Amino acid sequence: MKWLGWPLALTLAMTASGARASQQYEPLADSVRAALHLAISDRAAPDLPAFSSPQKQMWLNTMSERLAKRMPDDTGRMEFLKTVHYEATRAGLDPQMVLGLIQVESGFRKYAVSTAGARGYMQVMPFWVKLIGSEDSNLFHLRTNLRFGCTILRHYLDIEKGNLFRALGRYNGSLGRPEYPNLVRGAWERHWSWPEITAASSP
Template identity: 70%
Template sequence: MFKSLQILLLALIGTLVSITCFAGSQKEEPLSNSVKALMQRSISDRASPRLVFATPEEGSAWLNEMSRRLQKRMPDTEYREDFLRTVHYEATRAGIDPQMVLGLIQVESGFKKYAVSSVGARGFMQVMPFWVRSIGTNDHNLFHLRLNLRYGCTILRHYIDIERGDLYRALGRYNGSLGKPQYPNLVLGAWRKNWDYSTKNWEYAPKNT
């Protein structure tokens, strides 16, 4: 009986905690006062998440398609659609493609809300806890769906700005593997294979170096 309980407990922990070799390990670096203030304003946003499309019909089409693709990973319809609306809102307000963010989440956490990496990164977008100290407040819980996505998108936007729009290098910074091709290629590959929703030409092709 005791052994069965142990097995059950381990299985439960396995569903809550994911240690992945590609989980985020952002480097803690000094921020200028202006950058810190900008990121703090972004984190403090309290507007309700919503789809940002030219028409409601376009938003519904996107939500239905992304929901269909995500169904196996997130079976609960209400939670899945709330997650997708939040991804779209937080990514769009940060000036990032929401589909790319879905690719990043797939690689970082496998869409596990309570994923924790071997270096302590947390949640869907594997945010390092030092960011709460740097730009947030003590009551910020990185396992909270919207807070995690808001932090992740804000941090990635910061790295894109540092790299002057070079998404490939920004992804390397996000993962703490700047200069190495494996992680950016995984994210961009997941984006292109599973989440691409654009008729435009592929802009960020994976690189070999």
Template identity: 60%
Template sequence: MSLSRRSCLLAGAAAGTLPFSLLPRTAHAGAQIEEPLIDSVRNALISAVRSSAPPKPEFSNTASRLAFLRWLGEMSERLKKKIPGHQERIEFLQTVWYESRRAGLDVSLVLGLVQVESNFRKFAVSSAGARGLMQVMPFWTRVIGDGDSSKLFHMQTNLRFGCVILRHYLDREAGDLFMTLGRYNGSRGRAPYPNAVFSNQRLWVFNDRRDDSG
């Protein structure tokens, strides 16, 4: 966007003639760094992102289903200010729950990361060019996708890529979450980003207070 165009938008917003929601929204997180992948890892990542399974929760028993519904209700309340639309909020939560579990990640960690990376804005773009909810760098669509980086603004696609990439980094770092988050952010070994994610993760921890005595 040109400086004159941006200046006009800012002036309009300040004057009350243009809502701030129409201003360009930039994410202020870092970005993954492209690294060589051996064929077996690349193929595994390709397979992981191409799975066509829909983000529909599946449960082996009624208790698990009810626990999920309690989580969904609580998280929906917490997320109201970030995602006002009820249907969009429920679809996001169902998808992030599914993709987190599919990748073997703690959903509260993924929600904390999304808050730090994009503040739950699916059209967020960082200064480095990372896109969407989990701020995925476009090179990933070339390396393990179909090359269409515009799909990173699609909720499920972005969450699928983000969770698969985070799992890949977690495996590379032998389970060290601190180093994993730094690698995801492009700031490996430095504390500010991992600490921010851990801090925000606490906002999304679910303590199921259901009484089992009855």
């Protein structure tokens, strides 16, 4: 995959101001809509106790240290990271990439709302609730927001046959432009890289 370079100063400015675009509404075939609805509702996350393997516990501790300044509350930060890991892995995504996306989208602000109306950590557009959710889907709820966001990005990855650059463009509503994919990649590589655990790991 070829990633296009982008000036660092502009990248940092865009990160600070947040991503301005958002997912675009596209009619879905009934079969796709049903599959996405199932992905959203199926297999509720467990209580997420402390990670059982030393490797996963090391991941949690390392990411917690990196995130501490942005999320000072220890309990909330741990719950957030465990849920990110679970939902990303469940959708076949790299948890570190998802952390990079959240950094760009919301700056780790739970109640972030964009000018287009996108909500929460992963800046999910409300139309997704009508398309694949239910009446009680609250996009400001941690697990709901991450499940929607990861499921939507997985959907875009499938459409783009695994091309993450193009999938990220779809997620941001800027398909074909390099700015947003490079922002996510930059945040991922600079702040959240972790080679030992990948999306292939079990949740």
